[in-house]
Amino acid sequence: GLVNTREMFAKAIKGGYAIPAFNFNNMEQLQAIIQAAVETKSPVILQVSKGARNYANQTLLRYMAQGAVEYAKELGCEHPQIVLHLDHGDSFELCKSCIDTGFSSVMIDGSHLPYEENVALTKKVVDYAHQFDVTVEGELGVLAGVEDEVSAEHHTYTNPEEVIDFAHRTGCDSLAISIGTSHGAYKFKPEQCHVDPATGRLVPPPLAFDVLDAVMEKLPGFPIVLHGSSSVPQEEVDKINKYGGKLEAAIGIPEEELRKAAKSAVCKINIDSDSRLAMTAAIREVFATKPAEFDPRKYLGPARDNMKKLYIHKIENVLGSAGKL
Template sequence: MSYSYRDLGLENTRSMFRNAMEGKYAVPAYNFNNLEQLQAIIMGCAQSRSPVILQVSKGARNYANSALLRHMAMGAVEMAHATADIPIALHLDHGDTFELCKDCIDNGFSSVMIDGSHLSFQENKELTKQVVDYAHRYDVTVEGELGVLAGIEDDVSSEVSHYTNPDEVEEFVKYTHVDSLAISIGTSHGAFKFQPGEPVPPLRFDILEEIERRIPGFPIVLHGASSVVPRYIDIINAHGGVIEGAMGVPEEQLRQAAASAVCKINIDSDGRLAFTAGVRQAMAEDPSNFDPRKYLGPARELLQELIIHKNQYVLGSANRV
């Protein structure tokens, strides 16, 4: 049995991106794995009146179960609309096969990413076009990728990064009819993006500007854009954790990107760090506690605070609906 994203109360990303480009902000794309993370994302975005893309990786989908995810998405829409009528999309992050993307589309996802960046340029085009041809039958939007980000996050890993080649973007977009394009300009997956003690290299805005020139008005996506907020690292390490040398993308650079053609910014590691900080602190302060609500609740609150901050001060998406 197939499900339409409209039946779940979701939206695809087409109008979200159009509004973001006109308003010079980026739509937040937050990854989640469990109920409390989803609650924090919805409450934070509803409170800050921000559109939101709920992201699920292949690994998270396997962890949560596809049927349960579908019902969680329906509940998220109902929960949000009780507070604010914000647009919500459900997006597959880093889909790596046509079959996975098709299954997500058939289960009510309103947007999917097909990541063929590890393939040759021609193979990437062919795979992306195959997904687009199927997705567009159901008005589901598709994100492709050119360039490779370094780092490790969930099922995605690469030891080195390869910047997106602006010479390839026009042909890729024209051939595939993809709806948005993830590019590599210096961000990376995970919490260890740069070498400690060394200056953080600026994002390659020159590449972004050239891509904008080649495909004017086309929605651009940044992956690996967590800032690795020191506050959460400090809380984790103060309560039994050992995270050393974690560094992220400066928030001011992300805000600059959000004011350009970048209309979607992915955030995963920051959410994990905030949530872990809340759990560790709650359990350390009350070692006798064995009620999950009493350590997952504080974690949810920290994550909600992070999301409101990101929407207001980094992505510029707050008060846009």
Template sequence: MPLVTTTEMFKKAYEGGYAIGAFNVNNMEIVQGITEAASEEHAPVILQVSAGARKYARHAYLVKLVEAALMENDIPIALHLDHGADFDICKACIDGGFSSVMIDGSHHSFEDNIALTKKVVDYAHAHGVVVEGELGRLAGIEDAVNVSAEDASYTKPSEVEEFVTKTGVDSLAIAIGTSHGAFKFKPGQKPQLRFDILEEVSQRLPGFPIVLHGASSVNQEYVEMINKYGGEMPDAIGIPEEMLRQAARMAVCKINIDSDVRLAMTAAIRKHIVENPGHFDPRQYLSPARDAVKDLVKHKIVQVLGCSQKA
């Protein structure tokens, strides 16, 4: 099966009250773990690549890894650029085989965000590629994204209709209280998503697919494993999974998950190395890491996203 865009995925997800998982990929084991999990659950999936991943693994390697996954798995797979910072990186990914790109103009003024997003949309649509835009700014740090709590801002529902109409974007990332990275909330702080904003956005944009970034839940089991086997992670609190499931039942059609993948992989690697100090073959510690990613993604598909058997 060739790469697909997210258009049909999102249409079915909106109508079915579930979301598609968009998992960040950086290497072969992550690609394999994610796509094997999605294949076994017969679920559509989005593999997304950040600027940091393109720098680390390089564009061509990542595209070929995804092509290999398409050969191995008969499920809908979209290849998406996560947080494209400017027109040039979006163009490079469109020309380089991606089926979806995100242009993140949220750090610009509303007017400049519209202009930049429309420029990307015009080029992408001419090449059969779909575009995700963003209104509002999430706090947190993840790869090249670094927004302080002071600079974060909720999406203004009053702006969404004008933004979507003037840009022609295919989906919209909004800020309702999620944040990038594993350390979203301080210990004792109660996570809360602004479902009132999501509800008003969905009323203003009926049937339009909404995206949530920064949606890792930070499984404490992985945090404890990392600390047990030589780590020094502070307490980390993520987004409760029941909140994400509620968002998926509403207008949210795409939920981004990155930190949870990293935590699962790192915990498995540390555990294996500590318990098997004589092992030096990367295959020996990357195999359980791949299995950990697969188990995590299966859990998300079934318990959080609700997209099992939706391929």
């Protein structure tokens, strides 16, 4: 069946790689994730956001994820390691509902709350979750941008002085931190970036690795999570725009920085937007080049293939989790 994150994270930290945490909202994304994980022999975390629950229904998504374990075996993987994780849980009740129905891991995101309230809420979820061997991700620090209904204009980097107290008092299994990433495809403004003379591409300011280092010094060996880790591949953005889309100055996290993070105690890297871009680019291309097609399989199939290619690339060339089953 589904597994929690405990062993997977312990191995990842020791081995200097990160587990991919890919969001899914539909069958094609799920198939692409599982095919990629099986072909690369990688453990994988399937994430369901509040938006995904609203879109696709929590029960359907849960059965799809449970079915994915059998699907992986059918594809030839004897012992798949697949986690079903609630992404950005915002209340005890939501986390409880996921735990009660078979999720193997949950995030309680109290990062927007005052510190003591974040501690209390996270501890309440941990105390409940651990009775069922479900692992819990907490968060300290605030990412700039919009997360569900909450939006922040600026990053509030994680305060390394708080992490020991937070981890010990809540008992959480992993900690999401804020070091300059954010959600979505517009992570930096062009005026924050400089132009790489070799490629002509915009290069964003670096992540705050000093904050990550300080956190790791306070909590040696503790699993750290990086949200907002899409790289916003320029080829996909270009293809979307070529075929009628209008994405302006979409900028992500350079893969070199994610590679560096993955070698540290960062053992879970969250990627959603890149998959959305890969899907949209492939669908737009079919619509533009084969306007007579109207069978959804004729455009969702290429979309699935393009997402799978992206997932394999992340696993093999960025996170380093290939062959770690």
